[in-house]
Amino acid sequence: MIPRLVFAFVLFVGTSLFAAPPTIHPTDPELAYLPQQYRVQFRNPDGSCVQCSIGMIGLYHNVPAAEKLLWDSPYGPKVRGGSWPGRVRNYMADRNIQGWNITGQDTVKWIEWAMKTGRHVALTFKSSHFCTLMAMSPDGQYFYVCDNNTPYKVDKYTRSQFMRLHHYPNGWCVILDSPPPTPTPLYVRYW
Amino acid sequence: MTFIRDLPLFLFIAIWPVISIGQTFESSVEEGWYASGVESYLSDIPTDDSGKWFVTIFTMEGCSACESLKTSFDVDPDLVALKRWAHFNVYKRGTNPYKMQMERYKAAFPNGFNRFPVIVVQAPAEEAFGGAKVVFHQVGYNNARSLTSKIIAAIRKFMDKFRPGPTPQPQPQPSPFPSPIQPTPVIPVFPPDDVINPPAPPAPVDDPDLPAVDRPDQVLYVVTDARRMKERLHVAMLKVFASKMGDKLGMEVDIRVVNVGDEEVKDLGVDEGETPVLIYVVNDRVVARLNGALLAHHEQLVKEEIEHPEPTYGDMLLTPAMLTTLFGGNAAVGMIVYLILAFLRRREDPLKAVKFLRDNLARRKEKTGERFGLLADALNKVQK
Numbered sequence: 001m002i003p004r005l006v007f008a009f010v011l012f013v014g015t016s017l018f019a020a021p022p023t024i025h026p027t028d029p030e031l032a033y034l035p036q037q038y039r040v041q042f043r044n045p046d047g048s049c050v051q052c053s054i055g056m057i058g059l060y061h062n063v064p065a066a067e068k069l070l071w072d073s074p075y076g077p078k079v080r081g082g083s084w085p086g087r088v089r090n091y092m093a094d095r096n097i098q099g100w101n102i103t104g105q106d107t108v109k110w111i112e113w114a115m116k117t118g119r120h121v122a123l124t125f126k127s128s129h130f131c132t133l134m135a136m137s138p139d140g141q142y143f144y145v146c147d148n149n150t151p152y153k154v155d156k157y158t159r160s161q162f163m164r165l166h167h168y169p170n171g172w173c174v175i176l177d178s179p180p181p182t183p184t185p186l187y188v189r190y191w
Numbered sequence: 192m193t194f195i196r197d198l199p200l201f202l203f204i205a206i207w208p209v210i211s212i213g214q215t216f217e218s219s220v221e222e223g224w225y226a227s228g229v230e231s232y233l234s235d236i237p238t239d240d241s242g243k244w245f246v247t248i249f250t251m252e253g254c255s256a257c258e259s260l261k262t263s264f265d266v267d268p269d270l271v272a273l274k275r276w277a278h279f280n281v282y283k284r285g286t287n288p289y290k291m292q293m294e295r296y297k298a299a300f301p302n303g304f305n306r307f308p309v310i311v312v313q314a315p316a317e318e319a320f321g322g323a324k325v326v327f328h329q330v331g332y333n334n335a336r337s338l339t340s341k342i343i344a345a346i347r348k349f350m351d352k353f354r355p356g357p358t359p360q361p362q363p364q365p366s367p368f369p370s371p372i373q374p375t376p377v378i379p380v381f382p383p384d385d386v387i388n389p390p391a392p393p394a395p396v397d398d399p400d401l402p403a404v405d406r407p408d409q410v411l412y413v414v415t416d417a418r419r420m421k422e423r424l425h426v427a428m429l430k431v432f433a434s435k436m437g438d439k440l441g442m443e444v445d446i447r448v449v450n451v452g453d454e455e456v457k458d459l460g461v462d463e464g465e466t467p468v469l470i471y472v473v474n475d476r477v478v479a480r481l482n483g484a485l486l487a488h489h490e491q492l493v494k495e496e497i498e499h500p501e502p503t504y505g506d507m508l509l510t511p512a513m514l515t516t517l518f519g520g521n522a523a524v525g526m527i528v529y530l531i532l533a534f535l536r537r538r539e540d541p542l543k544a545v546k547f548l549r550d551n552l553a554r555r556k557e558k559t560g561e562r563f564g565l566l567a568d569a570l571n572k573v574q575k
Binding site for chain 1: 237239241245280281282291316322
């Protein structure tokens with residue numbers, strides 16, 4: 001019995017290690033736009049993964065009403081605990097946060113639109129969890145996701161991994177209706 | 192009996208696919224709900240707006256000009272149109288988004304911003320535009336009309352560079368100079384295109400307690416680095432130039448020669464490497480700046496351009512290579528003939544220097560536009 005348990009444990013650990021996504025330390029400045037010191041502020045404290053993810057994109061998009069969701073602020077009392085599309089829709093309306101709350105089989109189209117236009121996305125990822133999608137490779141084959149349980153790192157996933165973990169076609173995502181942040185400028189004398 | 196006992200289980204198994212489909216259907220009808228404080232509706236995927244320009248303003252708490260600027264972007268028709276046309280972002284000093292933005296701006300504005308509001312207009316991030324170039328940058332705000340016209344002029348100038356076909360050439364203008372003119376080192380010579388040369392940024396943003404500078408309405412600073420011997424020579428030249436400019440304009444311009452580290456000019460954002468600099472401040476706003484180091488090279492540049500003007504078709508026939516070919520490949524003969532012809536050509540046109548100076552100033556003025564228009568006008572008057 002004991003050897004079987006040991007074998008099962010080793011198999012479990014080995015599988016977990018093999019399946020763990022590669023952690024990346026982004027060198028692309030576009031990826032590093034939400035630096036680690038800001039991401040860690042949104043570490044999931046109590047199962048508020050949806051608000052953590054939306055808060056992260058609120059910071060990125062300069063939408064303070066979304067950024068401050070986890071805490072009491074002039075925009076409203078803190079919002080904690082698990083959420084579902086209806087709850088998110090309600091508190092977005094209460095705080096006048098403008099954005100799209102998307103469920104169903106079209107989420108990937110919306111996600112690709114957001115990535116191409118420089119926006120971040122809060123989305124269902126892994127089991128009963130919400131994360132922040134920060135970037136997509138230009139060819140759409142790799143996705144860079146920050147998990148609010150481990151906000152100090154950004155994980156890279158292949159498209160198939162991403163689709164599976166996003167529970168496509170039953171995913172859910174939130175995109176803010178806000179312009180992408182101003183990109184890093186080049187100052188070149190043009191006149 | 193067994194069938195009846197297991198009926199609930201069978202029923203559950205039988206209807207599970209229906210329940211699953213129902214759940215899927217229920218979630219699919221929620222696609223694309225747009226939520227906001229006032230409305231909620233089904234929405235299509237928006238159009239790709241990655242080609243938009245960026246208009247960004249930086250504000251701070253308790254700044255009346257900042258509030259005025261923000262209001263203008265809500266009420267002034269031109270600025271509202273500009274706001275809708277571009278990605279419009281407002282960053283308030285002290286917030287996390289502002290700090291993040293400052294980290295991005297390190298390359299272009301290494302010292303951040305100290306005076307507010309700041310308006311920055313950037314081209315789209317697309318490669319076709321060279322990647323989010325800053326095409327306009329202004330510290331302070333007076334009125335919407337002036338701001339709009341400056342932004343539009345800057346964008347037009349920028350787009351001229353990307354427009355296919357020949358760029359418009361400056362029209363010849365009547366000579367502003369009496370002839371003959373003695374070349375004096377007072378004409379601004381701006382760097383060539385594509386030289387990465389960010390405008391001197393204001394003082395560090397992390398130093399909010401900079402002392403308020405009490406300066407007159409109009410002041411012309413000659414900012415130097417006293418440690419450099421070479422600059423002492425430039426200072427003398429700049430002083431003469433500055434006093435001439437003040438006299439000719441008939442304005443009560445206070446001319447001050449200060450060191451680069453002085454408190455008085457800390458908020459003007461002069462880097463040690465760019466001294467000596469001439470900065471014209473009107474009502475606490477930098478109207479024009481001129482790098483004095485360029486003045487020193489002026490004569491040399493003029494000389495080089497006279498000796499090596501842009502080749503015309505006729506000139507091309509008389510290049511050393513062409514002459515060498517004409518003389519049967521004898522490089523020495525070709526070169527000697529070329530030198531003789533060059534000498535004769537130069538002697539033929541003794542007024543070439545005057546012509547060049549006149550055209551040069553006209554061209555510079557056109558290129559620098561309104562921002563340096565005041566300075567260019569002042570220089571014209573000084574020349575007269």
